Amino acid sequence: MARAPYPPSDTDGLVARVSEGDNAQPLSIxxxxxxxxxxxxxxxxxxxxxxxxxxxxxxxxxxxxxxxxxxxxxxxxxxxxxxxxxxxxxxxxxxxxxxxxxxxxxxxxxxxxxxxxxxxxxxxGALLALLEKTRQRLEAEGLFSASRKRRLPYLPRTIGVVTSPTGSVIRDILHRLADRFPSHVVVWPVLVQGQGAAEQVAGAIRGFSGLEPGGPVARPDVVIVARGGGSIEDLWSFNEEVVVRAIAECTIPVISAVGHETDTTLADYAADQRAPTPTAAAEMAVPVRADLVATLADFANRQRRAVHRPVELGRERLEARVRRMPRAEALLQPQAQRLDDLSERLRRGLTDRARQGREELVGVSSRLSPRLLTGALSQRRERLERVRLTPALVQRPIDASREKLAALVRLASQLHPEKPLERGYAIVRDAQGKALTAKAQAAAEAALTLQFRDGELGVTVGDTVPPPKTPRKPRPAAPPPRQDDLFG
Structure with a gap:
């Protein structure tokens, strides 16, 4: 459709105009x-x-x-x-x-x-395939071996950071270090993405490693290689072989903090410690100053308590023993109570016994009367009068006792050990004068002594001849026992 030309005006080309018959209205975005x-x-x-x-x-x-x-x-x-x-x-x-x-x-x-x-x-993917091949090749060389890992210093004086000076990573690291333990930080600015980034990162790591102690630039005690998160293409510089070898050859412990927690690069395998984020790398590099101060204060308090503890324990033990010791009134209280109880029991016992004696006396006195006493006295007098005392009643117990004594004398004379000597027997004694009663005892002695009725005879032991057997005289019958006196 042909359009009629706009009439010329001062504002031609500045203000949009719609010609008559034009149905092509402008569209909004x-x-x-x-x-x-x-x-x-x-x-x-x-x-x-x-x-x-x-x-x-x-x-x-x-x-x-x-x-x-x-x-x-x-x-x-x-x-x-x-x-x-x-x-x-x-x-x-x-x-x-x-x-x-x-x-x-x-x-x-x-x-x-x-x-x-x-x-x-x-x-x-081709990119991941290349990454895996590179990882396997470098691992075969031992660059990722756990034996090459070094421990991080506990309290580094200087910390080197390899990262971009304009990104948020360096600000996060510095802020975290200031919160935990303010330290001297040396930043080596590099590109972290794009052409030439890998060479700059490797050069920075080698530059820190080549610093001499005591030089114009302080040599770091630990190096942090850091970068923020991104795609695998963004992080590819830290997968380059030149960076991995620079980290492995660094004479200073290295912390790799590339990407976020889920990102993994070959630099993480070669580093002595991997941090999930740059902020976590700062936390790994230094301890918390407040915690150290609190720890030192705690050690001082523990030392002070250790010095005073024996005195406190002794005081506590003494107080505990004093509390366990009984008081004097507590010791005497049971005995005092027992004394009171016995006194009360004695008083009641005396009272009860007096009452009982009084009752018994009343009972007995009721049975006592002059007539009963007179009757009992008369009975005793009659019994005494019925008893007739004669000499025979007194002499009979004396005779019985005399006969018992004579029998004992006869028995003692018969049981005397030398009494058999009068009947022809002899006592065989050894050298010590001990009487021998067995043949074996006599045969064991070299000399014996024979005691007869009228003296002793020394003999030596030789052949023995059995003595002739003589009939034993029967013992005289013992007299029949006499019946004791019923009044004895």
Whole structure:
């Protein structure tokens, strides 16, 4: 459709004008964006794309954002929380995948993107394959061996930091060091991304290692190699072999703090200590000054308590023993109580015994009368008068006692050990004068003494002849016992 030329005016070219009959009205940005969105979604409602993941990140909402790329192009992608939660693997940068979904646009940035419904692994990314090969080769050389790791100094005087001087990393490190333990920090500024970054990082590490102690620039006690988070391409400088070898050859302990906690580079394997974040690297480098001050104060208090503790323990033991010792009134209280109890019992006993004696006396006195006493006296007198005293009653017990005494005298004379000598017997004695009663005892002696009625005879032991047997005289019968006097 031909348009009529605008009439000439002073404002020609400054103010938009619509000619008569022109139906091509200008569109707003939102309108054209929505038209493009509908066109793309209608034309590419369902697609399958093959590419390499890059810049994968999970938002706090659970959605996953990434980019799919190949050698010639890049397309942004988003996977909503529901589908992302059903993934059978963890998406990582450099992983070659096949994404299924639909194309759409994002008007807020005038970009087109794919809304991913499903994600499948298509193969290992070339970048990660290169990284893995480099890691295996350097590990075979022993650059990642645990025996090469060194302990970090407990309290470094100087800390060297290899990072970008304009990023937030150095500010985080300095702020954290100031909070924990203010230290002298030497920053070696380098590029951390892009062309030449790896060479600058390696040169900074070698430069710190080559510093002489006591020189114009203080030699660090520990070196922190730090960078913020990013994609695998952003962190690739710290996977370069030149950086890894510089860290392995450094004569100063190195802390690697590249990326976030989930990012891992070859520099982390070669470093003496890996920190998940640059802030964590500052925490590893120095202790907390307040904790050290508190520890020293605690040691001083413990030393003071250790000095005073024996005195306090002695005082406590003495007080405890004093508390356990009974008081004098407590010791005498049971005995005093027992004395009171016995006194009361004695008083009651005397009272009861006096009452009982009084009652018995009353009972007995009621039975006593002059007539009873006179009758008892008369009975005793009559019994005395009936008893007749004669000499025979007195003489009979005396005779019986005399006969018992005579019998004992006869028995004693018969039982005397020398009495048998009068009947022809002899007593055989040894050299010590001990009487022998057995043949074996006599045969064991060299000399014996025979005691007869009229003297002793010494003999020697020789052949023995059995003496003739003589009949023993029967003992005279003992007189029959006499009956004792009934009045004896």
């Amino acid at each position: 939102t309108e054209i964006s929505n038209l493009l969105k509908r066109t793309v979604e209608d034309r590419f409602g369902h697609v399958r794309l093959r590419g390499e993941l890059s810049g994968v990140k999970r938002a706090a909402s659970g959605h996953m954002y990434c980019a799919l790329k190949d050698d010639g192009a890049v397309i942004d992608g988003v996977m909503w929380r529901g589908n992302a939660g059903r993934l059978a693997f963890v998406p990582e940068d450099g992983l070659e995948v096949i994404a299924t979904g639909k194309l759409t646009t994002y008007p807020g940035r005038s970009k087109y993107q794919i809304v991913i419904d499903s994600l499948e692994i298509a193969g290992e």
